[in-house]
Structure formats: structure tokens, C-alpha cells
Amino acid sequence: MFTGIVEEKGKVTSIQRKRESLTMSIAAVTVTEDVSIGDSISVNGVCLTVTSYQEDGFTVDVIPETFRTSSLSGVTTGSYVNLERAMRARDRFGGHFVSGHVDAVGTIVKQWREANALYITIEVPEEGLPYLSEKGSISVDGTSLTVFAVHASGFTISLIPETQRATILAEKQTGETVNIEYDVLAKYIDRLLTAKYQPAAGSSANITTEKLEQFGFLD
The missing domain is CATH 2.40.30.20 (Elongation Factor Tu (Ef-tu); domain 3)
Known part of the structure; x- marks a missing residue:
């Protein structure tokens, strides 16, 4: 992690x-x-x-x-x-949970500077768009960043001067690719809410209203 x-x-x-x-x-x-x-x-x-x-x-x-x-x-x-x-249990947790398992390869489609910030717009595959949220977290080439805007085909991030200095992102050019890892919490929530997991018939993992009532979760 x-x-x-x-x-x-x-x-x-x-x-x-x-x-x-x-x-x-x-x-x-x-x-x-x-x-x-x-x-x-x-x-x-x-x-x-x-x-x-x-x-x-x-x-x-x-x-x-x-x-x-x-x-x-x-x-x-x-x-x-x-x-x-990899992080140690006693370390300060300055970014967000990043597993190091890449979800997609994105492409830089636009860059511009505003005062001391560098803005970068990145296009990602359509299936990753639901995991993006404004002010949410995302990992770009292993760098924990905040999503400043979500678009129809991707998102925009902004690099502060320290991030420009300490990472390779400021050296990237339009058309280059970057590794994208979406927020793991967003992926888990999506899996739960869209019921992508379909347990086998009779599986104990199959949650129903009757089972919740049986164990006292519903009155």
C-alpha cells in the first residue's frame, strides 16, 4: 500500500x-x-x-x-x-490509499499554466468515468492528486509548485500517457451499488431481506 x-x-x-x-x-x-x-x-x-x-x-x-x-x-x-x-504503519498518511494496481492508461490532452499552478487534462477510458468526482482523489503516475474538474472523457488536475518539482508530471507533454489508479473506495462502492457480484444460488453470501430479518437487522 x-x-x-x-x-x-x-x-x-x-x-x-x-x-x-x-x-x-x-x-x-x-x-x-x-x-x-x-x-x-x-x-x-x-x-x-x-x-x-x-x-x-x-x-x-x-x-x-x-x-x-x-x-x-x-x-x-x-x-x-x-x-x-510502501508505507509503514507509523508513517504520516499525507495522500490517499494507493494500491499500486493500475486501472487504466490515460492520455494527456491539454496543459496550461495559471499563476504558479500547472493544469493538466487527461482523457481516460469510458468505463473509468464513474469513479471520478470533483474534489475527489486520484493517482496519476503514482502521485496522489485532487480532481479539479470532471469532463465527458476525462478529468483535470492542478499541480502545485512542489509537485511540479518533485514528480515527473510537469515534464510530460501533450499526447503522452500516464498510469491511472482510481480511488479504491469509489471502486468498492460501485461494485456494491451496481451488484456486479452475483453469488451462486444458495450461497451464504446472498443477502436478502429475509436473511436480514432472520439475524435481527430489520424490525
Whole structure:
């Protein structure tokens, strides 16, 4: 689990590509301070497992499912990526719950500056639109951000100067892709309200009015 507060920008130093997978080495200082093999690190919002490390970097594997469903397939040697270590129970919780499981790849369609803020409009697949709400939370390339506006095909975010400095988002150009993770609470609520889960006939998980009355939840 992550918070969406990016700790540093790492630089991809080498990539070993296969058809739908890759092994990636990343130069970093902060996230390697207490790293161990098997630790989880968010790379552009994707939860990846450390397979080896040194004082100045670490290596991760990107499996086919992650390769196909995230923007990591387009990362090249020399690219910079957002990095965050998994949160600890004693840490301050400055962002929102981010699992590191990408829901969609979005495309930057518009950018503009207003005073010290950078506004970015991102287009996402239609099925993700119900999870967007004005002033709600969203993870973009692993960065916890607030949705400033919701549109017919996406949403707009605004980056404060610190976020522009500390993440790679300010360096993105119109037409580039970003990893999107919607608020996990919105996804759970949607699943419950739309009854996407259909239990098997006779399943104890099948909640009915009669069952609620049986256990005293209804008078």
C-alpha cells in the first residue's frame, strides 16, 4: 500500500526487453536507504518487487500483465520515473490509499499554466468515468492528486509548485500517457451499488431481506 506522495525521481539506467515483459534497473538514492529484496516500490504508480539492489539503485521485473496494462511498456533507458516505498504503519498518511494496481492508461490532452499552478487534462477510458468526482482523489503516475474538474472523457488536475518539482508530471507533454489508479473506495462502492457480484444460488453470501430479518437487522 502506498500514499501517492512521491519520494524521488529515479532514472532508468538499463532495460532488458522481451516480447511482453522487461527487467528494469533504476538509479535512486532515497528509496534504497533501507531496501531489501522482496520490498515493494511504486514505479510510476505500479507496485513492483525489488529483485536486486545496490546503494544507488535497484532492479525490478515487469511481467506481461503489467506490461500490457500500464505505461511502463513505453519507458526507455534515460527516462525518469516517480518512486515511492510502501508505507509503514507509523508513517504520516499525507495522500490517499494507493494500491499500486493500475486501472487504466490515460492520455494527456491539454496543459496550461495559471499563476504558479500547472493544469493538466487527461482523457481516460469510458468505463473509468464513474469513479471520478470533483474534489475527489486520484493517482496519476503514482502521485496522489485532487480532481479539479470532471469532463465527458476525462478529468483535470492542478499541480502545485512542489509537485511540479518533485514528480515527473510537469515534464510530460501533450499526447503522452500516464498510469491511472482510481480511488479504491469509489471502486468498492460501485461494485456494491451496481451488484456486479452475483453469488451462486444458495450461497451464504446472498443477502436478502429475509436473511436480514432472520439475524435481527430489520424490525
